[in-house]
Amino acid sequence: MSDISDAAVPAVDRPHDSRASRTSARRTARFGGGLRGPEGIMGWLFVSPLVLILGLFLVIPIAMALWVSLTNWNGSANPFGGGQGAEFVGIKNYSDLFFKDGLTRANFMQSISNTFWYVIAVVPLQTVISLALALLVNAKFLKARSFFRTAFYFPSVTSSIAISTVFLFLFGGGVINGFLKLIGVTGPNWFNDDRGLVHLLFNAVGVDNPSWGKAEIFGRSLWDWLSGPSVAMSVIIILVVWTTSGTFMLMFIASLQDLPVEVDEAAALDGTTNRQRLRYVTIPMIKPTIFLVLTLGLIGTWQVFDQIYVMGGGNPNGTTLSPAYLSYKQSFANFKYGSGAAMAFVVFAIIIVLTSVQRWVLTDKDDRKPLFGRRRKGASA
Amino acid sequence: MTKNASPLRRFLTYGALVLFAVVFLYPFFIQIATSFKSDADAANSAISLIPNPFSGQAWSTLFGGGSKSVAFPTWLKNSVVIALIVTVARVFFDSLAGYALSRLRFKGRGFVFAALLAVMAVPGVALLIPKFLMVNYLGIYDTYTAMILPLIVDAAGVFIMKQFFDSVPVSIEEAARMDGASIFRTFWSVVLPMARPALITLTILSFQGSWNEFSHFLVVTKGTPEHQTLVTGLASLTSGQLGAGTQYPLKLTAALLTTIPVAVLFFSLQRYFIRGANEGGVKG
Structure with missing residues (x-):
């Protein structure tokens, strides 16, 4: 709201840039003046940097990459020449990912499996924790509110690489295991442990690679698909939940502060418990924000890259590979750019499909809203 | 409105907040402490927030250009x-x-x-x-x-x-x-x-x-x-x-x-x- 009041004191007569006024006089003369006269030209002039840069480094390159994903470009020839090292191969790069037995498919399917478990863990955790933090910080009687809000949000603004470095030390340098030792637990060798958490659960009840797990889906056995995130991947899960919760907490705080107080008061007068108010009043009213957080979470998690790059690059045993990282490695380390580009487009498709499905599932029929349609106000207080 | 929250509720809320605050801030404090530790100290007493001995070696390596690989x-x-x-x-x-x-x-x-x-x-x-x-x-x-x-x-x-x-x-x-x-x-x-x-x-x-x-x-x-x-x-x-x-x-x-x-x-x-x-x- 302070935007508007600041805006009410304009500095109309700031005496700078006399050059602009001179050229404008010329321009007005040329276009014959008129309040809306040169808007056509000026409009395009104003958006030209946007159109040029995004066209040159985003739109056209995507088209180029789509073409490269249909070739076997090796990085040295001209990718668009069609000659040796850049031959057109049709959809081979895509079909190989799914149907051709080999290392590429095995790696790709493992990366999909890893990331599937990663998403299953991160999205609910970050949503629940950020909502819990928002509710706590929003408690009416709370003092030092801004201290807590700052503490929770700070990790979100730091570099993902710097934070990954810190977590490498926490888990790999003995800090976490040092604390576990204090309570008499021997911590695992986090970054070298490729055991899947769901496998460990199965093992605990005496099941280990049973005969029903031998069936293969896209060349990967059912048992392997069911591994769950590896111990090493769990560190990345913890890291990402820890860094993203602050941002989502702010979104929840903003929407909690938008709630009309009367409804909550009326519910309180009706003798409801806190738990009932949360379940039947608060949660339904902030549903659009929950939806937004889930969607942003889903989009973000499928792209996990920076953390993987720093924390072992797929090790141990490929259990921290993500398709984004694999696509990078396939292109820039193995020089199979066509295959790498195809992987990137498959991830792109997965994200679009999942967010559409989620949108369809989570929205009431009579309550469909565009994803960014609701204007959120800045958090105050 | 719910200004009159019960003491137990206040206690639990503050307790949870303080716990979360420690989880969110401790990594940064250990990071600062470790930057003043020697390699051996960082390995042996990783969880300690006090460097012993105090060492400025990491800082001088970065700024002194002593290590060729770290530009x-x-x-x-x-x-x-x-x-x-x-x-x-x-x-x-x-x-x-x-x-x-x-x-x-x-x-x-x-x-x-x-x-x-x-x-x-x-x-x-x-x-x-x-x-x-x-x-x-x-x-x-x-x-x-x-x-x-x-x-x-x-x-x-x-x-x-x-x-x-x-x-x-x-x-x-x-x-x-x-x-x-x-x-x-x-x-x-x-x-x-x-x-x-x-x-x-x-x-x-x-x-x-x-x-x-x-x-x-x-x-x-x-x-x-x-x-x-x-x-x-x-x-x-x-x-x-x-x-x-x-x-x-x-x-x-x-x-x-x-x-x-x-x-x-x-x-x-x-x-x-x-x-x-x-x-x-x-x-x-």
Whole structure:
């Protein structure tokens, strides 16, 4: 709201840039003046940097990459020449990912499996924790509110690489295991442990690679698909939940502060418990924000890259590979750019499909809203 | 209203908050402590918050240029130069485009805005190879141009500025225009001064974004120190490409120095950060 009041004191007569006024006089003369006269030209002039840069480094390159994903470009020839090292191969790069037995498919399917478990863990955790933090910080009687809000949000603004470095030390340098030792637990060798958490659960009840797990889906056995995130991947899960919760907490705080107080008061007068108010009043009213957080979470998690790059690059045993990282490695380390580009487009498709499905599932029929349609106000207080 | 919460409820709320605060802040404190530890101390008493003995070795290695493989001063210079150029350019170009999309009537405006929204929906992971291809095609691979030029406009920033201008009444600008001020003059001397809060938010988001940028620099340069920033340099140090061994104090000090500028900005301009987070700026 302070935007508007600041805006009410304009500095109309700031005496700078006399050059602009001179050229404008010329321009007005040329276009014959008129309040809306040169808007056509000026409009395009104003958006030209946007159109040029995004066209040159985003739109056209995507088209180029789509073409490269249909070739076997090796990085040295001209990718668009069609000659040796850049031959057109049709959809081979895509079909190989799914149907051709080999290392590429095995790696790709493992990366999909890893990331599937990663998403299953991160999205609910970050949503629940950020909502819990928002509710706590929003408690009416709370003092030092801004201290807590700052503490929770700070990790979100730091570099993902710097934070990954810190977590490498926490888990790999003995800090976490040092604390576990204090309570008499021997911590695992986090970054070298490729055991899947769901496998460990199965093992605990005496099941280990049973005969029903031998069936293969896209060349990967059912048992392997069911591994769950590896111990090493769990560190990345913890890291990402820890860094993203602050941002989502702010979104929840903003929407909690938008709630009309009367409804909550009326519910309180009706003798409801806190738990009932949360379940039947608060949660339904902030549903659009929950939806937004889930969607942003889903989009973000499928792209996990920076953390993987720093924390072992797929090790141990490929259990921290993500398709984004694999696509990078396939292109820039193995020089199979066509295959790498195809992987990137498959991830792109997965994200679009999942967010559409989620949108369809989570929205009431009579309550469909565009994803960014609701204007959120800045958090105050 | 629920000011009269029960003592038990207060106790539990504060207890939970303090516990969370420790979990969120402890890593930063241990990071600072470890940057003043010796390698042996960092390995033997990892959880201690007090360095024993106190050692400035990690800091002198970074700034003294003693270790050849860690070109820290070069990384720092690149980070500062690139973040400054990108921030200034972004704030200017984003507000120009946001203003035009909000206020100026020109043919194709609807199309440009629709394209902007479509572009914002493209996940960044799908852009690594495309960016490399274009940079390669233009012959600017492994140059500052390739590092900076693609970043000088960003779709989300234009969107934020457009939203802001949409929320400001048009009457003051119209008065200026009636008085004969040109479109650019009106934009520069009347509109921009009014847009200060949004400009500060955009400045912060741009600086934070370009300072923390990683994958873009990774794919458009060879990764030699000449074109490394603090973030890409730190990544190569941490992922072990520089043969640095464990050396946690060194790595954590480099990470700390990467964090400090954004942290200073964050603690001094917090409310603008928070506004930024709520206007759709979200970390990937």
